[in-house]
Amino acid sequence: MKTSFLKSIQFFFFFCFSLFYSQIIISGKVEFRNKGIKDVNVTLKNTYDGATTDEKGNFSFETSEKGEHILVFSHPKYVEVEEKISITNQNIEKNTILKESISEIDAVVITAGAIEASDKKRATALLTPIDIYTTAGADGQISAALNYLPGVQKVGESEGLFIRGGSGTESKIFMDGSLVNNYFSNSVPGIAGRDRFNTSLFKGNIFSSGGYSALYGQALSGILILESVDLPETSSYDFGISPLFLSGGFQQLSKNKNASFGATANYFNLGLAQEIFNYNTDFTKAPRGFGGDFNVRFKTKKGGFIKYYGSFDDNKMAVKNESLEPEFDFSKVRLKATNTNHNLSFKQKFGNYLLNMGSSYSYNISDLGFSTIENEVESPVNQMKNVDHYINFKTVIERKIMKISSIRAGFELNNANEKRNFGGFSKNYKDLISSVFAETDLGLNNRFSTKIGLRAENSSYLEKTNIAHRFALAYRISPQWTTSLAYGIFYQNPESKYLNSSAPLTFQKSEHYIFQLQRNSDGRSLRMEAFYKNYDQLVKTSGNQYIQIAENNSGNGYGKGLEIFWRDQKSLKTIDYWLTYSYLDSKRKSLNYPISLQPNFASEHTFSAVAKKFVLKWKTGFNLSYTYAKGRPYYDIVSQNGQNIIRNEGRLKDYNALNFSLNYLPNLGKKDSKTFTVLVLSVSNVLGSKNIFGYNFSNDGLRRSAIVPPVNTFVFLGAFFSIGVDKTNDAINNNL
Amino acid sequence: MKKLIFTSAVLLITTLGFSQSKYETAMKEKIDKVEQHLSADDFQKLSNDFTRIGDAEKTQWQPYYFASFAQIQKGRILMQQNQTAELDAVAAEAQKPLDKAMELSKDNAELYILKKMIHGLKMMVDPMNRYMTEGTAAQEALAKAEKLDAENPRISILKAEDLYYTPAQFGGSKEKGLELFKKALEQFKIYETKSPMNPNWGKAEAEYFIANKP
Numbered sequence: 001m002k003t004s005f006l007k008s009i010q011f012f013f014f015f016c017f018s019l020f021y022s023q024i025i026i027s028g029k030v031e032f033r034n035k036g037i038k039d040v041n042v043t044l045k046n047t048y049d050g051a052t053t054d055e056k057g058n059f060s061f062e063t064s065e066k067g068e069h070i071l072v073f074s075h076p077k078y079v080e081v082e083e084k085i086s087i088t089n090q091n092i093e094k095n096t097i098l099k100e101s102i103s104e105i106d107a108v109v110i111t112a113g114a115i116e117a118s119d120k121k122r123a124t125a126l127l128t129p130i131d132i133y134t135t136a137g138a139d140g141q142i143s144a145a146l147n148y149l150p151g152v153q154k155v156g157e158s159e160g161l162f163i164r165g166g167s168g169t170e171s172k173i174f175m176d177g178s179l180v181n182n183y184f185s186n187s188v189p190g191i192a193g194r195d196r197f198n199t200s201l202f203k204g205n206i207f208s209s210g211g212y213s214a215l216y217g218q219a220l221s222g223i224l225i226l227e228s229v230d231l232p233e234t235s236s237y238d239f240g241i242s243p244l245f246l247s248g249g250f251q252q253l254s255k256n257k258n259a260s261f262g263a264t265a266n267y268f269n270l271g272l273a274q275e276i277f278n279y280n281t282d283f284t285k286a287p288r289g290f291g292g293d294f295n296v297r298f299k300t301k302k303g304g305f306i307k308y309y310g311s312f313d314d315n316k317m318a319v320k321n322e323s324l325e326p327e328f329d330f331s332k333v334r335l336k337a338t339n340t341n342h343n344l345s346f347k348q349k350f351g352n353y354l355l356n357m358g359s360s361y362s363y364n365i366s367d368l369g370f371s372t373i374e375n376e377v378e379s380p381v382n383q384m385k386n387v388d389h390y391i392n393f394k395t396v397i398e399r400k401i402m403k404i405s406s407i408r409a410g411f412e413l414n415n416a417n418e419k420r421n422f423g424g425f426s427k428n429y430k431d432l433i434s435s436v437f438a439e440t441d442l443g444l445n446n447r448f449s450t451k452i453g454l455r456a457e458n459s460s461y462l463e464k465t466n467i468a469h470r471f472a473l474a475y476r477i478s479p480q481w482t483t484s485l486a487y488g489i490f491y492q493n494p495e496s497k498y499l500n501s502s503a504p505l506t507f508q509k510s511e512h513y514i515f516q517l518q519r520n521s522d523g524r525s526l527r528m529e530a531f532y533k534n535y536d537q538l539v540k541t542s543g544n545q546y547i548q549i550a551e552n553n554s555g556n557g558y559g560k561g562l563e564i565f566w567r568d569q570k571s572l573k574t575i576d577y578w579l580t581y582s583y584l585d586s587k588r589k590s591l592n593y594p595i596s597l598q599p600n601f602a603s604e605h606t607f608s609a610v611a612k613k614f615v616l617k618w619k620t621g622f623n624l625s626y627t628y629a630k631g632r633p634y635y636d637i638v639s640q641n642g643q644n645i646i647r648n649e650g651r652l653k654d655y656n657a658l659n660f661s662l663n664y665l666p667n668l669g670k671k672d673s674k675t676f677t678v679l680v681l682s683v684s685n686v687l688g689s690k691n692i693f694g695y696n697f698s699n700d701g702l703r704r705s706a707i708v709p710p711v712n713t714f715v716f717l718g719a720f721f722s723i724g725v726d727k728t729n730d731a732i733n734n735n736l
Numbered sequence: 737m738k739k740l741i742f743t744s745a746v747l748l749i750t751t752l753g754f755s756q757s758k759y760e761t762a763m764k765e766k767i768d769k770v771e772q773h774l775s776a777d778d779f780q781k782l783s784n785d786f787t788r789i790g791d792a793e794k795t796q797w798q799p800y801y802f803a804s805f806a807q808i809q810k811g812r813i814l815m816q817q818n819q820t821a822e823l824d825a826v827a828a829e830a831q832k833p834l835d836k837a838m839e840l841s842k843d844n845a846e847l848y849i850l851k852k853m854i855h856g857l858k859m860m861v862d863p864m865n866r867y868m869t870e871g872t873a874a875q876e877a878l879a880k881a882e883k884l885d886a887e888n889p890r891i892s893i894l895k896a897e898d899l900y901y902t903p904a905q906f907g908g909s910k911e912k913g914l915e916l917f918k919k920a921l922e923q924f925k926i927y928e929t930k931s932p933m934n935p936n937w938g939k940a941e942a943e944y945f946i947a948n949k950p
Contacts, residue, residue: 039777039780039784041784041787041788043784043787043788043791045791046791046792047788047792048758048762048785048788048789048792049788050784050785050788051781051784052780052781052784052785076825076828076829105824128862233868233872522818522819522820522821616903668906
């Protein structure tokens with residue numbers, strides 16, 4: 001009895017013990033859209049017990065807990081779920097379905113039409129700011145580097161971005177949101193102006209070859225959005241020296257690193273280059289000039305950020321050509337130009353709202369003098385002088401709604417005041433374009449996103465108003481493949497130089513349809529885009545080679561094509577390359593074209609290749625680029641008896657250029673060195689291809705002369721020093 | 737009866753004793769794993785295990801520290817496999833427990849050491865463009881750690897790694913790196929961790945580098 005009692009007590013204790021410590025298995029499966037999710041952290045709340053799901057979403061763990069508990073399922077990409085469970089002495093199976101958590105990082109981005117150069121790591125950023133610097137043949141000019149991207153036509157004789165069958169004036173450039181009037185330097189006809197802004201001023205850019213946001217307007221073809229740099233990393237002194245120019249400047253950063261200011265000055269003269277190289281262009285005065293800029297950037301106490309950038313430049317040149325007219329020996333054109341440009345922007349967050357304000361002011365004088373020379377006697381100069389003022393002001397308010405959606409709205413004012421004098425003829429063109437716009441980004445989930453925008457513009461000159469709608473969407477097909485669509489209507493005022501009569505005119509119009517397919521994987525990107533662009537209400541003109549007069553808006557046209565971009569930083573060890581092919585079919589009946597013609601700035605096939613390699617041992621970067629463009633058409637069109645007729649036409653030979661550059665960084669790795677030096681050697685058109693950009697015709701159309709680049713092969717040598725900053729580490733990591 | 741009482745007593749003591757050291761037992765078993773060469777998946781599991789302990793304990797910084805460290809180790813494995821594109825996500829996951837640990841323990845050098853490592857992971861996603869931001873932030877975190885605990889051998893380990901892998905042209909040196917690994921070993925002899933729950937990793941790595949010169 002005693003023993004049996006003891007035994008039963010013992011049993012009781014053991015029973016209690018085993019009950020207390022009995023292990024229950026909790027298992028289950030975690031799914032999203034009928035697929036198991038890996039790496040979900042399953043936790044029995046407030047205990048150590050739990051597990052991590054496997055590839056199939058299965059989990060299983062043991063616990064000795066009892067009673068009412070909560071099972072928590074968490075994963076960074078999904079919304080956390082809590083499930084109540086009651087643990088008795090039976091195994092539990094608990095299956096759960098998670099919902100995707102919507103976040104900006106995982107959300108698909110609309111990329112139709114756009115290519116971004118940014119240090120932010122995301123699908124839209126196919127390029128980094130350094131890529132712009134190191135593209136051979138771009139001479140450090142952003143607009144020239146864009147020639148190696150899909151959609152941009154290689155047009156050598158004039159500045160501007162010629163996008164998908166659009167002329168150079170159909171693209172606009174913005175800096176920190178505000179329109180930059182006079183982005184390119186002044187030049188003479190036949191010689192392209194250069195980018196006025198140094199590449200190092202910008203930390204990134206977005207180039208859109210169509211279907212762009214309602215925040216921007218007055219560009220029938222595309223836009224380039226530049227984002228200026230923020231505060232510098234440290235204070236520094238910088239110098240540049242080359243046979244072509246001298247420059248010097250400084251940046252001063254405040255001790256608490258929330259304000260900076262700086263200034264630079266430069267002088268250039270192509271005289272020496274002209275002595276050395278075999279120039280096609282006879283510069284009687286080699287291009288020369290001086291300029292300077294000043295910047296202030298600071299953070300306000302309330303978290304706002306103010307940036308100011310102002311520049312001033314003055315340049316001159318004179319060119320002599322053999323005259324096409326039998327009565328003269330030479331024709332001569334000289335240029336005197338002055339420009340000042342100011343850009344101010346302000347950005348601040350107010351709770352859920354983000355305010356962006358920007359304004360720009362540009363003042364430009366371009367003074368061209370035309371004359372003829374016969375028997376070494378120069379005729380009186382025919383002056384064409386333009387004095388232009390532009391003021392742009394823009395405000396955008398943005399509000400985030402939910403996690404990945406937002407609404408933006410704002411207004412923009414652009415005031416132009418242009419005075420033109422040519423011979424006895426003078427005019428003053430004034431136009432205030434007032435715009436309002438609103439746009440919404442709607443992200444339904446991480447895979448699907450849409451953008452709907454509306455923009456209205458009023459032009460005081462045209463006394464007309466337009467309303468344009470824009471629409472875009474993006475869908476992620478798989479982790480690597482995304483597709484985007486964009487549609488939009490775009491309006492642009494007729495170019496002011498054609499507004500020489502009182503003919504009633506209206507906005508020119510284009511309509512874009514863009515379809516894009518993009519594949520991004522680590523180190524490789526493939527981007528394919530098909531587009532159709534329809535032009536309507538284009539301005540038709542008549543007149544002579546000096547003055548064209550807009551008559552009506554009866555012009556029209558189209559551009560359609562296919563573009564492929566492939567970038568690969570992985571397949572070839574230490575070589576980074578990209579390839580671009582653009583097919584373009586475009587015709588238009590605009591300006592003085594009497595019938596629908598392939599524009600003289602549109603090439604059907606453009607191919608380019610860019611390759612870069614950095615050799616660590618030699619501390620040298622080697623860059624190559626190549627462009628091929630099928631010959632463009634050329635026309636000689638004159639107005640006779642109120643009718644435009646084609647007197648001469650033909651096709652230019654194909655364009656070819658192989659460019660090479662190298663950067664040598666001798667101080668690389670010298671940790672104690674206070675000076676950072678970069679030596680640059682660049683050779684454009686290494687093979688010396690004799691490219692032709694077009695023809696000028698004599699008044700009677702019987703003689704012609706080719707428009708060619710000022711020099712076929714150009715060599716640039718320069719040295720840049722930066723003192724006070726150790727950029728060595730920077731350079732190391734640029735090239736590791 | 738004696739036997740019964742004895743059995744019960746033993747059971748009771750074990751139970752009590754077990755519950756007292758439950759935290760330590762769970763931690764120790766897992767801390768031993770963090771220095772092993774595990775797969776990325778296993779480090780993810782380990783990190784989740786530590787997070788669970790941290791969430792249950794609520795006042796201890798160490799579980800969160802190791803949750804973050806295991807995640808960083810996962811990042812380093814991915815880095816070795818050249819899967820650098822995934823490092824941003826890993827760094828974000830390592831940052832979450834680190835933030836919790838920093839709330840529980842202010843001015844802790846060990847936590848700044850992890851901060852340095854997280855910035856290092858982020859930099860590796862795109863070293864060309866991120867050096868100025870992530871690289872600088874990493875160095876600042878390490879400087880802060882050094883200020884708080886100058887003789888911490890793990891600071892020497894991180895510096896040694898950096899030097900070891902920087903090419904000679906840029907001021908790196910395998911020899912200087914190895915010297916620092918040796919210095920770290922010397923520091924390990926003197927350095928005292930305040931609790932067995934505290935981080936104590938690094939010695940094996942230093943020994944490995946000195947022995948194998950990889």
